[in-house]
Amino acid sequence: MDDSMQVFTYFLKNSLQVEEESPGWKINKIWLDNWIGNQAFCIKFPRLFRLEENKESLVRDHWNDGWTWSWSRPIGVGITSTHLSNLLNLIDNVQLNEDKDEWVWTLDKSNTFVVKSTRHHIDSLLLPDSQPHTSWCRYIPKKVNIFHWCALRNRLPTRWNLSDKCIDIESIICPVCMSSPETVEHTLWTCSLATFIWLKTFQWLDLDFPSSLNITGVLEDLDHRHFSKKNKEIVAAILGVVFWSLLKFENETIFSRLSPKRAGLMDKIVETSFIWFTNRNRKYNISLNNWLHNPLVFSTMKSFF
Template sequence: MSYLKRFSSGTWAAICKCVAAIHDKNIIPPSLMHIKLGNGSLSLMHIKLGNGSLSSFWYDPWLEGMPLASRFPRLLALDTRKSDLVAERFQNGVWTWFWRRDLRGGIEQFSFSSLLSLLAPINLSREKDIWVWDGSSSNVFSVSDARRQIDSHNIAPPSRKTDWFKTFPPKINIFIWRLKMQRLATKENLEKKGIILSNSACALCHLHADTDHHIFVTCNISRQIWVYIGSWVNMHIPCWASMEELWTWFDGLQIQGKKRLVLRSIWYSTLWNMWRLRNSYTFNDAAFRKSHVLDNIIVSSFFGCSLDIKNIKLIGHCGCKTLWTLCNFLFTFLGALLVGNKILLLF
């Protein structure tokens, strides 16, 4: 863009650079009227032709929503007056042409015949040309409609639904959402973004790449944790090969109501504490180690499911919990210990 050379710093320069970067990546090309997306295209605006005095003959989408320059590039290259308006080309009811040489047979003559057939039914009026927005049924432009149209063609829909567990902190819910979307900051995902790392191996076992399915499913440490969780909840936990298998298995469990809330609380707590363990070894944080994982899973699981089942909320400006909440949590936790460290999902 020419204005980037005039403004090298400041807020406006930063905006111009962002726009240029978006254009270069073809997310929004310089022409906002017709966006190419992969093998297809997205028409956002077109011109409702009036007298043709405001519409470029070659570059504006005034004919069937697509610029003639995109349809007939060979004819555009031969034209000597590429900047003409539609009104300047339609004189006394006749279309005029300004070729730098005579048209040859083959593709050039075929393209010209196709162009004439498209122009045949066109008649100009006394009204002005009007831009029409195609992004909504009302044909009225809005930024939200434009954002929605672009996102629907550039962002893949989520592969599975993410449930918001209201009794867990937002950071854990966001973590589960990012995990299901495969957007965690694993070493594999960081390298995909062009970040150079000195070591891409798992910080727990140092044997395999640091990926989401390895951290939570196939790593020896994670398998040991899942074996313990299976023994704790009195349930057989299979050896999954990927996160997709884990989610599919969990979604297919024939458990409903309070039992499912309890199990989901344990699942979310387990995954979250596995991630905390991985981060502690990655960044050499001695405050959270393997010996802490199981205790943290038990405490956070009971706290989350007890609040969800009884619908107890934190009260007071200081975030103090009611006495009933504390008693319920402590008795539930002690009860689990008294039955041999197992949770019998029979209530």
């Protein structure tokens, strides 16, 4: 199936719904179609969906003077049992009748096809969303740029995100501070280690610490500051190194035999940022001593030695 056909299929699935008076129990798939509520059951209850033996079954296949199910194994106590209770509560008051099921066009209030509303819906599916803007920094490795892009879109495999994908893990608590769930924001900004490193970084660069509560706000704050072109490039490179170093420290905490030392992390960030930046920009002849003092100060001078 080509891309245009996939878009059209997705468009139809999200545009056509069954009237509320007759919840489509004869023609709708109980798990895959959005026949009741605002979300398909396969998305709302993914653990139950994985246990369903016939994932293509219709609503009518599960009704015989009461709701019947075909699970691949018995459902015990825990999250899966809670999901089953929530599912039964959701469909408990559904009234099934013998009326003919009808499809209606829900993109317009009139329930009739209108080109304008259809176009708006297609645009909302295809046009770029309002996700945070990221700029490619040529003075850090490609993998760090990609990591930065993923972090701003909450696409890192943190414990919280893995749990949200129904992947069973021992704990969702941050392995570094052991006090809060390991989310992207926590790992890179609000964790006690991250907060300490960011304070040291802004002190090193002689910059006011931003008041923002999230990473996106920090980047926007720095973007609105009046830096020279050279200093913007330096700040972008250092931010990338800080993000990467925090993640690397956390991974070493989890997987390394020897626990990493917090005391040397800031020194490693300064050293790594100097090596990456100067190796990728031979025009900036700044010495290590000047970089250690404050790269933003010495980058404005004609001579960097």
